Amino acid sequence: MKKRNKSIAKRQALVGYMFMLPWILGFLLLTAYPFFYTIYLSFHHVQFTILGWELSFIGVDNFNLAFLRNPLFVPNLISFVIMQATYTPAITVIAFILALLLNRGIKGQSLFRAFFFLPVIVMSGPVMNQLMEAGGLTGVDISEMMLYNMVEQFSPHLAAALEFLFENYSAVLWFTGIPIVLFINGLQKMDSAMLEAAKIDSATGWQILWKITIPVLRPIILVSVILTVVQLAGYTLNPVLPMIQSAIFDTVGGLGLASAFAWVYSMLVLLIIGLAFVLLKGPKDITPQETKRRARAWNER
Numbered sequence: 001m002k003k004r005n006k007s008i009a010k011r012q013a014l015v016g017y018m019f020m021l022p023w024i025l026g027f028l029l030l031t032a033y034p035f036f037y038t039i040y041l042s043f044h045h046v047q048f049t050i051l052g053w054e055l056s057f058i059g060v061d062n063f064n065l066a067f068l069r070n071p072l073f074v075p076n077l078i079s080f081v082i083m084q085a086t087y088t089p090a091i092t093v094i095a096f097i098l099a100l101l102l103n104r105g106i107k108g109q110s111l112f113r114a115f116f117f118l119p120v121i122v123m124s125g126p127v128m129n130q131l132m133e134a135g136g137l138t139g140v141d142i143s144e145m146m147l148y149n150m151v152e153q154f155s156p157h158l159a160a161a162l163e164f165l166f167e168n169y170s171a172v173l174w175f176t177g178i179p180i181v182l183f184i185n186g187l188q189k190m191d192s193a194m195l196e197a198a199k200i201d202s203a204t205g206w207q208i209l210w211k212i213t214i215p216v217l218r219p220i221i222l223v224s225v226i227l228t229v230v231q232l233a234g235y236t237l238n239p240v241l242p243m244i245q246s247a248i249f250d251t252v253g254g255l256g257l258a259s260a261f262a263w264v265y266s267m268l269v270l271l272i273i274g275l276a277f278v279l280l281k282g283p284k285d286i287t288p289q290e291t292k293r294r295a296r297a298w299n300e301r
Contacts, residue, residue, distance in 0.1 A: 035266075038259045038262055038263055039259070039263055041055070041255050041256055041259035042062055042063070042256060042259040042260040042262075042263045043057060043058065043059060043060070043062070043256075044056060044057055044058060044256050045058045045061075045062075045254070045256050046254045046255035046256045047254065058256070062256045062257050062259070062260035063260050063264070065257060065260075066257065066260050066261055066264065072243060073243065073261065073264075076239040076240045076243055077240060077264075077265070077268060079239045080238060080239060080240050080265075080268070081268070081272070082160075083232065083237075083238070083239075084229060084232055084272055086162065087172065087175070087228070087232055088225055088228045088229055088232065088276075090172055091172055091175045091176055091179065091228050092179060092221065092224055092225055092228060094172065094173070094176050095176040095179035095180045095183060095224065096179075096183055096217075096221070098176060098180050099179075099180050099183030099184045099187060100183075100187070102180070102184060103184055103187045103188065171235075171237070175228060175231055175232070178224075178227060179224040179227065179228065182220050182223060182224055182227075183217065183220060183224070185220075186216070186217045186220040187213070187217070190212075190213070190216055190217075191216075194212055194216070195208065195212065198211070198212055218280060218281075221280055222276065222277065222280040222281065225276045225280060226273050226276060226277070229269065229272050229273055229276065230269070230273075233265075233269045240261070240265050243261060244258050244261045244262050244265065245258075247261055
């Protein structure tokens with residue numbers, strides 16, 4: 001009987017690997033190989049001659065050119081970090097609020113969910129470019145508002161980030177489609193026993209939100225943040241991507257310099273993802289006993 005169970009388990013595992021085989025091959029050929037080959041190119045000077053591509057090892061000269069002799073690379077990286085620090089929290093918070101509203105059992109909530117997810121399907125990269133060129137994503141001008149002027153006096157960089165955020169609020173809503181679906185899925189799968197235990201202990205809706213809902217959805221918040229960071233890394237308004245694309249055809253650096261740009265940029269994105277993981281990593285679940293304890297502690301304040 002044990003041998004038969006092991007045979008069935010091996011057969012099921014083989015079937016699972018067969019289903020995953022196209023993705024594994026695609027990942028190795030289209031993602032892993034280009035990624036590591038880019039690292040290799042970043043240490044070489046690449047030229048296209050009549051004999052084909054010629055590579056000559058130059059060490060870290062491409063990185064020195066990127067950081068020390070290129071006046072735009074570091075400022076563009078800083079602008080990208082500011083964009084991530086502005087967009088990612090705004091997208092996550094807006095998506096979470098919309099998911100709470102769409103999960104309250106209102107009439108036509110399925111239709112509203114479809115409306116919020118529709119831009120993810122329709123608005124691809126070329127469509128976004130056309131809308132941007134036509135001014136269809138232009139938002140509110142906050143440069144004359146008193147709050148904006150106060151923030152600008154405190155930090156011009158933060159004020160510029162806020163202005164950029166409000167000018168492109170349509171794009172922010174575009175990025176909320178998938179996080180909304182993730183949050184709704186998490187809200188619908190919450191253990192009703194935890195909510196009932198909190199209500200029995202006289203916990204208010206605000207207390208349930210901060211002490212139960214958000215801690216339970218912390219893993220989904222982490223996934224949403226990581227997804228948003230990756231999406232913004234390939235966003236059209238990202239100042240680093242056009243620089244990498246133009247460096248590919250540059251006669252001075254070519255593919256070597258562009259590979260150095262891409263490698264540093266990838267490490268920066270991974271660093272942001274790691275920071276998000278450290279800040280948002282928490283307990284996987286909360287037991288009903290822990291829920292009661294938190295509700296009592298909150299009521300005793």
